[in-house]
Amino acid sequence: MKTNDTSRREFFSATLLAGLTVAGCSTGKNPFEPDAATLETVKPSGEMVKLLSVDGQVIEVDKAFLKPVPELPQVSNQAARMGIPGKKFVMVIDLSRCKSLKKCQTACNHMHSIHPGQNWIKVYPQQEAEHTAPYWQPTTCMHCDEPPCVKVCPVDATFKRQDGIVLIDSDRCIGCRFCMAACPYSTRVFNWEEVDLPKEIAEKPYSCETSVPQKKGTVGKCDFCPDMARKGELPHCVSACPNGVFMFGDMNEDSVTNGSETFRFSELVRDKAGYRLMEDLGTKPSVYYLPPVNRNFPFENNEVKEENKKS
Amino acid sequence: MESLAKQKITEDLLPQKFGKPGKIWVGVLLGFCAIGIIAYCQQLSKGLVVTAMRDYVSWGIYISNFVFFVAISLVGSLITAVLRLSDVHWSTPLTRIAEIIAVSAITCASIIIVVDMGRPERFYNLFLHGRLQSPIVWDVIVITTYFFVSILLLYFPLLPDLAILTKYKERTGARLHKLYSFLGSFWKNTPSQIHIGERAINILSVTIIPIAFAIHTVTSWLFATTYRPGWDSTNFGAYFISGAFLVGAGGVVVAMFVFRKAYKLENYIKEEHFDKMGKVLVLLALLYLYFNVNEFLVPAFKMKKSEEEHLLGLFTGEFAMVFWFAITTAMIIPILILIFKKGRKPLPAFVAGVLVVIGSWFKRYLIVTPTLLHPFLPMQDVPENYKHYFPTWQEWVIAMGSLAGALLIITLFARIFPIIPIQETITETEQHEKD
Numbered sequence: 001m002k003t004n005d006t007s008r009r010e011f012f013s014a015t016l017l018a019g020l021t022v023a024g025c026s027t028g029k030n031p032f033e034p035d036a037a038t039l040e041t042v043k044p045s046g047e048m049v050k051l052l053s054v055d056g057q058v059i060e061v062d063k064a065f066l067k068p069v070p071e072l073p074q075v076s077n078q079a080a081r082m083g084i085p086g087k088k089f090v091m092v093i094d095l096s097r098c099k100s101l102k103k104c105q106t107a108c109n110h111m112h113s114i115h116p117g118q119n120w121i122k123v124y125p126q127q128e129a130e131h132t133a134p135y136w137q138p139t140t141c142m143h144c145d146e147p148p149c150v151k152v153c154p155v156d157a158t159f160k161r162q163d164g165i166v167l168i169d170s171d172r173c174i175g176c177r178f179c180m181a182a183c184p185y186s187t188r189v190f191n192w193e194e195v196d197l198p199k200e201i202a203e204k205p206y207s208c209e210t211s212v213p214q215k216k217g218t219v220g221k222c223d224f225c226p227d228m229a230r231k232g233e234l235p236h237c238v239s240a241c242p243n244g245v246f247m248f249g250d251m252n253e254d255s256v257t258n259g260s261e262t263f264r265f266s267e268l269v270r271d272k273a274g275y276r277l278m279e280d281l282g283t284k285p286s287v288y289y290l291p292p293v294n295r296n297f298p299f300e301n302n303e304v305k306e307e308n309k310k311s
Numbered sequence: 312m313e314s315l316a317k318q319k320i321t322e323d324l325l326p327q328k329f330g331k332p333g334k335i336w337v338g339v340l341l342g343f344c345a346i347g348i349i350a351y352c353q354q355l356s357k358g359l360v361v362t363a364m365r366d367y368v369s370w371g372i373y374i375s376n377f378v379f380f381v382a383i384s385l386v387g388s389l390i391t392a393v394l395r396l397s398d399v400h401w402s403t404p405l406t407r408i409a410e411i412i413a414v415s416a417i418t419c420a421s422i423i424i425v426v427d428m429g430r431p432e433r434f435y436n437l438f439l440h441g442r443l444q445s446p447i448v449w450d451v452i453v454i455t456t457y458f459f460v461s462i463l464l465l466y467f468p469l470l471p472d473l474a475i476l477t478k479y480k481e482r483t484g485a486r487l488h489k490l491y492s493f494l495g496s497f498w499k500n501t502p503s504q505i506h507i508g509e510r511a512i513n514i515l516s517v518t519i520i521p522i523a524f525a526i527h528t529v530t531s532w533l534f535a536t537t538y539r540p541g542w543d544s545t546n547f548g549a550y551f552i553s554g555a556f557l558v559g560a561g562g563v564v565v566a567m568f569v570f571r572k573a574y575k576l577e578n579y580i581k582e583e584h585f586d587k588m589g590k591v592l593v594l595l596a597l598l599y600l601y602f603n604v605n606e607f608l609v610p611a612f613k614m615k616k617s618e619e620e621h622l623l624g625l626f627t628g629e630f631a632m633v634f635w636f637a638i639t640t641a642m643i644i645p646i647l648i649l650i651f652k653k654g655r656k657p658l659p660a661f662v663a664g665v666l667v668v669i670g671s672w673f674k675r676y677l678i679v680t681p682t683l684l685h686p687f688l689p690m691q692d693v694p695e696n697y698k699h700y701f702p703t704w705q706e707w708v709i710a711m712g713s714l715a716g717a718l719l720i721i722t723l724f725a726r727i728f729p730i731i732p733i734q735e736t737i738t739e740t741e742q743h744e745k746d
Contacts, residue, residue, distance in 0.1 A: 175429015
């Protein structure tokens, strides 16, 4: 698994560099022939790196001439509040596939550096009535179209974007926690104390799209990873789930994917009788659930078992 | 009262220096405030983690204390405005007591709500980015308005008294004399001034009633605008208002008794006042009981699944002790004491008042916390201490500090200004003599 991972990363960096190569080619010069100005400032190290060129040839470049590809520039607060134009993000959670591995939770906690003990994604052992079947129900923020949290926020610190995502601006939040009282899905958490973060994360420039770093005295919650969406990638929970429980996509494109399978959203929800949580409250969530029928796994609640053992 | 000369009334009602008990009382209150401030400094540096509030119980005794303060402050409008407009004269000696309770309570409500904020230093965001759609902004608006109207309603009737006070420079001391002349030297007691003053007070009395209803209705909406079982109720506005009048009137009875004893005001706050306030208390307690029956019995009849856990927790579960304690001490026992004529004597009325106030404080706690412990989705994936709530010492100390602060404001006010309106008492005595 690990070797696989590194080779994939190597492949990615190689293709990115190859992309740069193409850009260089268009100027008509040989990009691997350092010009006079570069030669003055950069000394060839003599260590060569193998790269894959656009036409499939393996070429060698001196390591000293390689430049890291810059990350996407951070979006402004105004852009982050607007959202990604033309999108309407939606998530489908297939309950028949969930066995509470909680890889989604681990990935989410790690990528957002959430306070230990708190979770933005929770996995509930659900059972509607005595004689009905138990099942696992992962919950993210529902990114409601009629968000009760946004309604009550006194300072517009939590807001609804045109792409359907509900975000929090931790630089504006006053910490009144009215949104937490208003949310019927108990999705919001509060940063009761300063989180002990590694230096490189604590010093990251904050953006409401990355939600990192979380700030003391403000509210946090699942953000649908809009920073990943901007890069055209999937939220961390979706890519972390080995069972493909989470499907993420754009309602305007009518498609959702868990990374390996892609579905037409409308067909998926129609054919599998998708539903939303607490429809009667009128919150209109953006998260759809597929009922836990024809399940891939039996329901085993190890937490309860362990508790029973203890007692 | 006919026998009392004007001079005697003035002499009796002038503010008095603190005696030994007074000094000890102020010292104790200052001590409580200081400890509260120390605990708050700790909270500021470490964050709200010093409280027992966590993600599920995200509002605790700070908020219930806030609701309590807003509730008790409503009495200002009841005694001063409602009784004034309905031409009830017996309440004259009580107006200033009621009004200073209102001002001090609403001040402390504002303080405690800032204490509850995770980011108090961003308070200005409410003005910079305030959203008029949010009930919190409504609360900020109506509480600020109520504060200023209450201050004016305290200040205008004080003007004739200030004119009297400035004549007693030797007794009040130079510093207070300066304060009195700063506040009221323009008041010459001319007929036209008296006329304007009367009209202003009348206008304020009319204005303050809707504002008073608004502050507590909006405060109830902080809860009722959410979906949660126990808060999702159309009954909440009226339920809160009736409870507020009850606790406020209870507070006034307690204050009447204490001031009467401390300042020997037996000739001004008479047994008749306790008798009448006692009757008012019975009426208000019955009214609040009625709304409680509505609030609990109707959902309990249906026992919807989401409400069931919450209601059973109150009736027989983990909150049963506090619940029944609050119902009996805030309503049932005071009613039983005060329906009898003997129960409306000063001492038993005082006891009933104290019971009302204590029971009402716990009632506010029950309105806030149990609901938060019964969310729609069960509590899941959180540390064990997130599933319970019992305030930490910092929360207790800060809450007590704010209560002490409210009492301190009232005490200091009574030290500086006459707690019973001098001029109005004189006028009424004179009128009485004429009749």
